[in-house]
Amino acid sequence: MSWNSLQNNKIMITGIPVLAACILLSLLSGNDAVTSAELLRVLTGAGGSRTTQIILYQIRIPRTAACLLCGSSLSVAGLLLQEALSNPLASPGIMGINSGAGLFVLLSGICFPHVYSVRNAAAFAGALLSAILVFLIARKAGMSKSVIILAGVAVSSLMTAASNTIITLHPESVSDKVGFSMGSLAGIDLQRLPLPALLIFVGIAAAFFLGPGIELFAIGDEAAQGLGLAVARHRKLTVGCAVLLASAAVCLCGLLGFVGLIVPNILRLSDQLTVRRKILGCIVWGSNLVLVCDTLMRTLFYPYELPAGLLLSLIGTPFFILILMRRGIRGKWHD
Amino acid sequence: MIELKDFRAGYMGAEKIRIDDLKIEHGHILGLLGRNGSGKSTFLKALVGIIPHEGRAILDGIEISAMTHRERARQIAYLPQQLSTVSMSVGTLAAHGRFARMSFSKVMGEKDREAVRHALELTDLWAERHRSVAELSGGERQRAYLAMVLAQETEYLLLDEPAASLDISHQIEIMELLKQLSSDGRGIVITSHDLPQSAAYCDRICVIDRGRTTAAIPAAELAGKTNFLRETLGVTLTPAGKGLYPYVLDR
Numbered sequence: 001m002s003w004n005s006l007q008n009n010k011i012m013i014t015g016i017p018v019l020a021a022c023i024l025l026s027l028l029s030g031n032d033a034v035t036s037a038e039l040l041r042v043l044t045g046a047g048g049s050r051t052t053q054i055i056l057y058q059i060r061i062p063r064t065a066a067c068l069l070c071g072s073s074l075s076v077a078g079l080l081l082q083e084a085l086s087n088p089l090a091s092p093g094i095m096g097i098n099s100g101a102g103l104f105v106l107l108s109g110i111c112f113p114h115v116y117s118v119r120n121a122a123a124f125a126g127a128l129l130s131a132i133l134v135f136l137i138a139r140k141a142g143m144s145k146s147v148i149i150l151a152g153v154a155v156s157s158l159m160t161a162a163s164n165t166i167i168t169l170h171p172e173s174v175s176d177k178v179g180f181s182m183g184s185l186a187g188i189d190l191q192r193l194p195l196p197a198l199l200i201f202v203g204i205a206a207a208f209f210l211g212p213g214i215e216l217f218a219i220g221d222e223a224a225q226g227l228g229l230a231v232a233r234h235r236k237l238t239v240g241c242a243v244l245l246a247s248a249a250v251c252l253c254g255l256l257g258f259v260g261l262i263v264p265n266i267l268r269l270s271d272q273l274t275v276r277r278k279i280l281g282c283i284v285w286g287s288n289l290v291l292v293c294d295t296l297m298r299t300l301f302y303p304y305e306l307p308a309g310l311l312l313s314l315i316g317t318p319f320f321i322l323i324l325m326r327r328g329i330r331g332k333w334h335d
Numbered sequence: 336m337i338e339l340k341d342f343r344a345g346y347m348g349a350e351k352i353r354i355d356d357l358k359i360e361h362g363h364i365l366g367l368l369g370r371n372g373s374g375k376s377t378f379l380k381a382l383v384g385i386i387p388h389e390g391r392a393i394l395d396g397i398e399i400s401a402m403t404h405r406e407r408a409r410q411i412a413y414l415p416q417q418l419s420t421v422s423m424s425v426g427t428l429a430a431h432g433r434f435a436r437m438s439f440s441k442v443m444g445e446k447d448r449e450a451v452r453h454a455l456e457l458t459d460l461w462a463e464r465h466r467s468v469a470e471l472s473g474g475e476r477q478r479a480y481l482a483m484v485l486a487q488e489t490e491y492l493l494l495d496e497p498a499a500s501l502d503i504s505h506q507i508e509i510m511e512l513l514k515q516l517s518s519d520g521r522g523i524v525i526t527s528h529d530l531p532q533s534a535a536y537c538d539r540i541c542v543i544d545r546g547r548t549t550a551a552i553p554a555a556e557l558a559g560k561t562n563f564l565r566e567t568l569g570v571t572l573t574p575a576g577k578g579l580y581p582y583v584l585d586r
Contacts, residue, residue: 209439212434213434218419218421218423219418219428219431219483220415220418222380222415223414223483225383225385226383226412226413226415227408227412227431227432227434227483228404228406229434230403230404271423271424272424
């Protein structure tokens with residue numbers, strides 16, 4: 001293995017053991033009335049009480065799986081948006097894609113309260129609507145990098161306001177109001193996992209195939225087209241893929257922000273990584289970030305449990321400001 | 336051969352350029368000259384489908400606009416005038432030239448690696464392949480992008496002012512390289528503002544004047560067309576006697 005490929009693989013070489021540790025920690029820690037040792041016995045097949053088994057299979061494993069799904073889908077979605085728009089501040093949370101999905105999930109909860117699978121379609125429609133609105137506004141206003149973000153903030157505020165109106169008028173539309181608007185992994189049950197999991201799998205596979213074309217966005221649209229890339233179509237597919245991933249995540253964990261901002265930005269610091277490697281890095285480190293935040297927030301303040309999104313916002317906001325300052329200093333805001 | 340008949344293109348429905356009849360042949364360098372805004376770049380962009388065209392552009396019997404981007408990119412390479420300063424390595428940039436050649440999985444094979452290596456050697460950048468494009472000088476960056484389109488291994492090269500940002504000695508190197516590529520059978524179209532240089536290296540010259548092209552004139556006959564040059568470009572050519580190029584600019 002050459003030095004270059006070793007450097008390329010560093011992210012995975014460190015990421016996978018950390019992921020294994022995070023998964024184990026997420027499975028074993030919590031505020032239920034069972035000890036970690038007991039859970040470990042069930043996990044290793046060395047027996048254990050019926051209660052412990054139920055806690056593990058009905059609560060802990062679905063929750064850990066949801067952390068993995070949301071972490072990877074949101075960070076891959078962020079990566080796709082950042083690459084497609086050549087903009088480090090683009091992410092499903094900031095661009096209003098999450099809040100659009102959230103609004104439509106609430107609407108579908110009122111219109112079809114008993115059909116859970118409708119929510120995924122509604123989330124996708126809402127996320128897509130937000131993305132289209134952002135682009136229409138940005139196109140009218142000049143399409144610069146800062147304009148896209150501001151349009152995203154505006155659309156996001158609108159969707160959030162509409163969501164809050166619905167939550168106030170129809171409190172029954174969402175079971176955990178704070179958890180939904182902050183983003184939380186609490187109360188995930190096994191039946192809700194398969195459809196979003198399938199959509200996330202499809203989205204990540206699609207992102208993987210779009211990867212080499214996404215790479216060409218950096219050299220400019222005209223040169224990329226000369227190389228044989230249908231640039232406009234490829235960019236739409238990339239954003240569409242991000243919309244699919246983010247909407248599937250919103251169905252599971254509500255409006256979990258900043259995962260899609262933090263993880264891809266750290267991976268994008270390396271110039272040597274191909275988009276496909278960045279996608280793998282996003283899967284591993286996005287999962288790690290959500291697993292750590294979720295585990296911390298449900299154990300630190302025991303017996304209380306706070307939504308994971310709260311901690312992500314606390315880390316994410318300074319991170320957002322940091323990127324803003326770095327970009328501001330370099331003066332690259334108007335290209 | 337690429338044959339253009341009644342070829343028209345422009346932005347937002349407004350016709351910017353019109354070419355009645357033009358052939359781009361194997362083994363020839365065609366120089367496009369014209370004042371700023373005359374439509375040289377528009378023509379190249381229309382030929383590679385960045386902007387739509389009307390009329391006919393036939394490549395070996397097939398209308399270019401009927402090809403997919405991928406099919407077209409296997410036959411025609413295009414290098415725009417404005418090149419981005421990217422943070423990838425020179426080798427990676429050149430490897431992007433293989434995009435249309437690689438299969439669905441887009442994994443580089445032995446043939447792809449060989450083509451990239453050959454392109455980097457031709458542009459004298461093999462030793463620099465691990466350096467970041469962002470660190471290169473303007474001339475080196477131009478050559479790195481040229482390596483990218485050479486790695487595309489196309490029959491035709493459309494280059495928008497390939498020598499403009501280079502110092503004189505690198506300009507000559509690039510023009511010599513293009514001459515060599517054309518004598519290997521490739522059809523090359525370049526745009527330029529350098530009339531003596533174009534007259535020295537191109538086989539034929541086509542002048543674009545306010546969106547209308549003149550017939551392609553063999554470069555050797557260009558200097559004799561004094562009135563034509565004065566009307567379209569505002570300058571003429573006069574024999575140099577000795578020096579780098581056979582002609583120098585004159586009024």
